[in-house]
Amino acid sequence: EAQVTQNPRYLITVTGKKLTVTCSQNMNHEYMSWYRQDPGLGLRQIYYSMNVEVTDKGDVPEGYKVSRKEKRNFPLILESPSPNQTSLYFCASSRGDTSNQPQHFGDGTRLSIL
Amino acid sequence: KNQVEQSPQSLIILEGKNCTLQCNYTVSPFSNLRWYKQDTGRGPVSLTIMTFSENTKSNGRYTATLDADTKQSSLHITASQLSDSASYICVVSRQTGANNLFFGTGTRLTVIP
Numbered sequence: 001e002a003q004v005t006q007n008p009r010y011l012i013t014v015t016g017k018k019l020t021v022t023c024s025q026n027m028n029h030e031y032m033s034w035y036r037q038d039p040g041l042g043l044r045q046i047y048y049s050m051n052v053e054v055t056d057k058g059d060v061p062e063g064y065k066v067s068r069k070e071k072r073n074f075p076l077i078l079e080s081p082s083p084n085q086t087s088l089y090f091c092a093s094s095r096g097d098t099s100n101q102p103q104h105f106g107d108g109t110r111l112s113i114l
Numbered sequence: 115k116n117q118v119e120q121s122p123q124s125l126i127i128l129e130g131k132n133c134t135l136q137c138n139y140t141v142s143p144f145s146n147l148r149w150y151k152q153d154t155g156r157g158p159v160s161l162t163i164m165t166f167s168e169n170t171k172s173n174g175r176y177t178a179t180l181d182a183d184t185k186q187s188s189l190h191i192t193a194s195q196l197s198d199s200a201s202y203i204c205v206v207s208r209q210t211g212a213n214n215l216f217f218g219t220g221t222r223l224t225v226i227p
Contacts, residue, residue: 004157042203042219043158090157100207102148103215105157 006106023091120218137204
């Protein structure tokens, strides 16, 4: 089954404790991205990657890091999480350029930073 | 400024009734417009995608329309079911640039028995 898998689905942690949210897709998609979703603000892009070893900032990259060492994986790293990063996070992938291809989303990771 | 605005923010309808959700955009140059359905606790799932030359597209009981001249789209849901309760997100794609997707904030639809 074609899917985007995120882990963990839920996490409660404390300020400053480094965490990683993993994202894996099994569709051999070139393009992957991370979003956060907050009430009233909709989905906002954090980082995206157009292929292996190619990453770039989205609209709200501050406080986040990503890496793309393999085509299927695109982890999101919070080096020193803060309460304002409490949010619902989604990973998405698509074949090629997102201007023409629909995105496939994971089921989300709900992060609470205390 | 590239923007996507959806209305209404929320909507409650009776099961079996029809409804229409609206999306206005200012994204340019326009590439395509997508409607996604997001169930509570799940990621968005694509319903339709329309390019400049398409003015209507259906997916079962969902019909999307696009007026590229007025930069408006609507999503019409026919004979609503309880399972239609979800958020519906309009996403507009720009032709150029790698960071080229613009998201609306969604319409929260609740279908009641």
